[in-house]
Amino acid sequence: MVDRSTRHAVALSLLVLLAPGLTAPAALAQTVDDGLVAAQQGDLAGAVAIWTPLAEAGQAEAQYRLGFAHAGGWGVPEDQARAAAWYARAADQGHAPAFVQLGHMHADGRHFARNEAQAAAWFRRAADAGNADGRYYLGHAHYQGRGVPRDIEKALHLWQLAAAQGHEGARLDLCDEKPEFCNR
Numbered sequence: 001m002v003d004r005s006t007r008h009a010v011a012l013s014l015l016v017l018l019a020p021g022l023t024a025p026a027a028l029a030q031t032v033d034d035g036l037v038a039a040q041q042g043d044l045a046g047a048v049a050i051w052t053p054l055a056e057a058g059q060a061e062a063q064y065r066l067g068f069a070h071a072g073g074w075g076v077p078e079d080q081a082r083a084a085a086w087y088a089r090a091a092d093q094g095h096a097p098a099f100v101q102l103g104h105m106h107a108d109g110r111h112f113a114r115n116e117a118q119a120a121a122w123f124r125r126a127a128d129a130g131n132a133d134g135r136y137y138l139g140h141a142h143y144q145g146r147g148v149p150r151d152i153e154k155a156l157h158l159w160q161l162a163a164a165q166g167h168e169g170a171r172l173d174l175c176d177e178k179p180e181f182c183n184r
Contacts, residue, residue, distance in 0.1 A: 163181070
């Protein structure tokens with residue numbers, strides 16, 4: 001039979017040995033929303049510190065947020081290559097807002113060579129997923145004939161879909177084209 005002091009010593013030894021493992025899950029217990037709160041409070045580096053282990057663990061929203069941070073230099077040095085890589089990881093999981101950001105990167109020539117057809121393809125993926133921003137930007141691509149054939153009716157249809165989802169830019173663009181949309 002083991003005496004009480006030996007049991008306490010064994011328990012303390014186990015606690016010391018396991019303590020590093022006990023802190024790792026606590027870091028992963030934080031959520032993307034915790035990072036958003038930190039960012040809203042002005043702690044951008046803290047937000048990045050929260051999102052990084054989540055993103056590395058495969059959480060698409062955290063990957064997207066890290067892409068955004070790297071694209072804008074918020075809490076980390078601006079790095080378009082890292083932004084593109086994080087957006088791509090989120091996009092690989094079907095994250096529609098990441099599709100939109102990759103579309104912007106192609107449209108603007110950030111990290112990628114400027115390619116309006118590739119931008120429109122990313123916007124289309126977002127639009128097909130039901131994303132209001134994707135519909136809005138694909139509508140602009142069709143309206144201007146950038147990367148896709150110019151098609152005003154298709155643009156208006158996409159803007160109507162986006163406006164129905166509450167996209168204010170789409171509503172305003174519709175209002176410019178068709179006054180009957182101004183009071184909706």
